[in-house]
Amino acid sequence: MAERTGPFWDGVEGRAPKPRAAQTLGLEVVAVDPEAGTIELSFEAVEDWTNPAGNVLGAFVAAMLYDVVGPALLATLEPDEFQSTLELGVHFLRPVRPGRLTGRGRVAHRRGDLAHLEGSLHDPDGATVATATATARVIPLAEARDAV
Amino acid sequence: MAERTGPFWDGVEGRAPKPRAAQTLGLEVVAVDPEAGTIELSFEAVEDWTNPAGNVLGAFVAAMLYDVVGPALLATLEPDEFQSTLELGVHFLRPVRPGRLTGRGRVAHRRGDLAHLEGSLHDPDGATVATATATARVIPLAEARDAV
Numbered sequence: 001m002a003e004r005t006g007p008f009w010d011g012v013e014g015r016a017p018k019p020r021a022a023q024t025l026g027l028e029v030v031a032v033d034p035e036a037g038t039i040e041l042s043f044e045a046v047e048d049w050t051n052p053a054g055n056v057l058g059a060f061v062a063a064m065l066y067d068v069v070g071p072a073l074l075a076t077l078e079p080d081e082f083q084s085t086l087e088l089g090v091h092f093l094r095p096v097r098p099g100r101l102t103g104r105g106r107v108a109h110r111r112g113d114l115a116h117l118e119g120s121l122h123d124p125d126g127a128t129v130a131t132a133t134a135t136a137r138v139i140p141l142a143e144a145r146d147a148v
Numbered sequence: 149m150a151e152r153t154g155p156f157w158d159g160v161e162g163r164a165p166k167p168r169a170a171q172t173l174g175l176e177v178v179a180v181d182p183e184a185g186t187i188e189l190s191f192e193a194v195e196d197w198t199n200p201a202g203n204v205l206g207a208f209v210a211a212m213l214y215d216v217v218g219p220a221l222l223a224t225l226e227p228d229e230f231q232s233t234l235e236l237g238v239h240f241l242r243p244v245r246p247g248r249l250t251g252r253g254r255v256a257h258r259r260g261d262l263a264h265l266e267g268s269l270h271d272p273d274g275a276t277v278a279t280a281t282a283t284a285r286v287i288p289l290a291e292a293r294d295a296v
Contacts, residue, residue: 007200021205024196048172052155053292057169058233059214066207085206089237092296130296144201148240148278 004034006079007141008071025060025067030102032075037107039072043121045098056096058130061121064103065090065132068119072105073136081138083115084147088134096121096129113138152182154227155289156219173208173215178250180223185255187220191269193246204244206278209269212251213238213280216267220253221284229286231263232295236282244269244277261286 010016012029026044033039049060066088073083105119117134139147158164160177174192181187197208214236221231253267265282287295 016200019200019205020196020198021207025207047168049169051167051169051292052164053230053295055293055295057167057211057215058218058236058296059169059173059211062210062214062236062238063205063207066210067205070206082201085240087237087239088206088210089235090210091235092233095294095296144199145203146243147201147203148206148243 004079006077007082008074008077022067025064027067029071034076037072037076039068039075039105041068041071041103041105043067043101043103045096045101047098050098054097056098058090058092061092061096061130062088062090062132064101065119065121065130066134068103068105068121069117069132069134070136072117072119073107073115073138076107077138080141082141082144082147083136084139085134085136086148088132090130090132092130094123094127094129096123100124101129152227154225155230156222156225170215173212175215177219182224185220185224185258187216187223187253189216189219189251189253191215191249191251193244193249195246198246202245204246206238206240209240209244209278210236210238210280212249213267213269213278214282216251216253216269217265217280217282218284220265220267221255221263221286224255225286228289230289230292230295231284232287233282233284234296236280238278238280240278242271242275242277244271248272249277
């Protein structure tokens with residue numbers, strides 16, 4: 001396979017620092033299949049994200065899922081492209097405790113510059129704790145600063 | 149007005165520590181009107197939440213909006229009640245820079261234990277950077293540990 005470059009692969013392969021937001025979420029890329037449009041990542045949910053009941057606040061569950069679906073698309077793009085998530089919908093299924101979580105993302109459909117993305121988040125027992133769908137637009141990397 | 153107690157008011161009025169997730173998001177309650185079901189909060193978006201373009205990753209925009217809509221409902225509840233957000237939908241409208249952001253939340257409709265919530269997030273110029281809707285359930289406070 002030809003060497004892949006661009007913002008996603010440079011970060012994954014250590015040629016660029018990991019984005020600060022990804023570091024904050026404890027994100028690690030576990031496996032990626034750009035041809036299939038699928039990705040698996042892990043996150044480290046910390047005590048600083050918990051509510052008074054000791055569960056990870058859904059705020060951070062949503063944050064992790066945003067950073068599941070975006071990378072699924074990003075991994076499929078050209079080096080001079082980037083992606084902009086236009087909307088994200090999250091369903092919260094089970095309480096989440098701090099610790100390692102697994103995220104699985106997928107480009108479900110792409111037509112032109114618009115993509116429909118799906119993701120899920122799983123606890124160490126394999127239970128699905130939350131699911132997400134998103135709509136994203138492929139944009140020129142040079143426009144990333146002005147994109148949502 | 150009678151003294152209000154419970155997890156929301158105890159945190160707002162300093163009788164209980166602020167939830168760790170709220171601290172992490174730099175959340176401050178600016179104004180709350182439980183009768184109207186409205187709330188205004190501020191957040192401090194930090195560099196640790198940014199993408200390589202220097203914008204706040206939408207992950208944390210979604211996280212802030214989760215903690216806008218939930219408190220709007222929480223402020224209206226009895227001391228022995230809590231709320232569980234079942235689903236959250238976020239639309240991302242404008243790029244977001246680190247700094248202080250204002251969140252406005254509202255209980256748009258409540259029927260029995262289900263509530264429909266709305267929220268928006270605004271930059272220092274007053275521009276709306278993102279909007280959210282959510283469905284939440286009112287639950288007994290004693291069940292918070294097992295709720296999403």
